[in-house]
Amino acid sequence: MAQLQYKDLLDAGVHFGHLTRKWDPRIAPYIFMEKNGIHIIDLNKTLSLLEEASNAIKQIVRSGRKVMFVATKKQAQEVVADEAKRLKMPYVTERWLGGMLTNFATVRKSLKKMSSIEKMMKEDTFTNMAKRERLMVTREKEKLQKILGGIADLTRLPAALFIIDVKREHIAIAEAHKLGIPVFAIVDTNSNPEVVDFPIPANDDAYKSIAIITQAIGRAIEEGLQERKKDKDDQKLQEEEETKRQVDNASRKQAPAAVAAETDETEAEATDAEDNA
Template structure:
C-alpha cells in the first residue's frame, strides 16, 4: 500500500496557496487559515480531513464496480490527470468538456460508435482502395473524435462519480452531474464555491505539484477500491464453488 499523505507532503507541494484575497469566494471562509501578502492560505488540516472523506467515499464507489470520470481541462492538470486515469483504466476528459457529455449521453454514445466504425473501416481491405483525399477526410474525422472523446471511448454507461480539478472552471460538468445526481469530488481553490460539489477538497488548483498530489491520492483510493472489488469477487466465487461442492457431497 502506498504511503498515506501527511500535512508536510501537502505543504511541500504548495497545496495551501490560494488566490489573491480580492478574488476569493466567501463560501470558502471555513477552509481558509489566514491571509498573507494579499493571498489567502488554505488550512491544510481541513484539506487532509476532506481528502480522507473523499478517498473513503470514492473507494466505495469503485468497490461497487462503477466508473469514476476524471475531468481536468486546464493546461497544468491535463497530463497528470490523463496519466492517472489511464493507469486505473478510468474514463477522462482533458481536452474540453463537450456540452451534454452526461446529460445527452445517448448522442455521445452515437459519436463513440462512429469512432469505432471508422476504426473498423481503417482496418478493412477496402480502405486501402480509397482515394488519397477520402482517406485524409476519414483520418481527420477520426483525429477530431479522438481528441474530444478518446478518454471516454470505453464508457458504456454514465459514470457513478466525477473527480474534477478546479470546480470553478469545470462548472458545466458539475452542473450536468448535479442534474443526474452524480456525486462530484473536486479540488476547490479559494475562488470557488465549495457548496456546488458533494466532496470539496480545498487545495491550490493552479500549481502542477498540488494538482498531482491530490490526483494521485484519489488515484490511490480508487486503486484500493479496485483491489477490494477483485477480492470480493474472488471470495464470492470461492464461496459459490464450496457451496456447489457441499451440495454435490450431500446428494452423494
C-alpha cells in the first residue's frame, strides 16, 4: 500500500480543526497548535494513528468479515458510497435507522421485503396491477432502497464500523459499543476520541480530507481482501498437494502387493505346467 505522506495530508487540509471555542478538551493530545482562532491537528499523530487503524482493519477483512462504512453528512456521502461499492462492503449514507445493529433481525426482515418487491416487479403480476398500485409499490421500493440499499447484501452483523463524523453518528457508535463491534473513525477537534476504538484525528468537514482518509482505509481493506484470496489459494494448493501425496502413498503400498500377486500367479502357472507334463 502506498503510504500517505505528511504533505499529502497537508494539501488535503486534514490539519484544519474547528474554532477553538468549539473544541472537546479530550482531543487535546492530537492538537498541534492554535492559529487564528482555529485548532490545528498534529498530522504526525494522524499518520501514526491512520497506519495503526489501517493495519487493524486489514486483519479484520483478511479474516473474511465485513466493515460497514457510515457517513450521513452530505459532503461525505458520495466518496464513502463509491469506496464501499468498489470494495463490496456495506454502507449507510442516507440515515442511520435506530436499531440497525442492535435490532438486526428486524432490519433483515425489511431487506427481505425489499428483495421480494424487486422480484415481484420483474414478474407479470406487477404489470397486471392497477396504475395506482404499481406507483405505491414503486415508491415503497425506492424508499427501502434509499435507506437500506447499501446493506442489501448484509447477511450478518459487520465486524467493524468506519465512521466519518463521531458526533453526528453517535447512535451508530452506541449500538456498536453495545455489541462489542470495534469502531474506526475520523475524529475532528470538536469530538471525543475516547468513544471510538481507533480514532483518526482529521478534518471531518472538508471533502478532500474525508476523501484522502477514506481512500487510505479503502486501500487497507483492499489489501486485506487480496491477502485473504492468497490465503485461500495457498490453502487450496496445500490441500491438493496433500491429496496427491496420499494417492502416491497408496499407490506405493499397492505396488508391492501387486508384484507379489503376480509372482504367486506365475508360480501357480509353472506348477500347473509341471503337473500337466
